[in-house]
Amino acid sequence: MTKRLESAHQAPNGTLDENVASHSAMPASSDSEIKKLDEMELKAAIKSAWKKHERLAKKDMEPLLYWLRAKLGEQNGRTEIHDTVGGFGAWVEDHLYISRRNADQWSDEYGDSRKT
DSSP states (O other), X not given: OOHHHHHHTBOTTSSBOHHHHXXXXXXXXXXXXXXXXXXXXXXXXXXXXXXXXXXXXXXXXXXXXXXXHHXXXXXXXXXXXXXXXXXXHHHHHHHOSSOHHHHHHHHHHHHHHHHO
């Protein structure tokens, strides 16, 4: 994030207000306005957009990944495994645009939240 954006969005304690900073770093949708952004502003906008989409995906996918992993784990003990050969990690790598590590982490976090 550029110094200009950082200073504009500092909380009283000196830290960045991520919600305000990330929202403000998002460029308008007009191509001519996006073209005017410098490299640092473009990088900040891309990172902000990615964080937003990652948060939304994580929220939606955590329980789905948790239960898929649980069901595939149950099937690993049976012989009638059809299209689950390779298990959870292999399926994630073949079908999703997130890493296996993220899928496991999101699934673990959902599982941990169910215990509390």
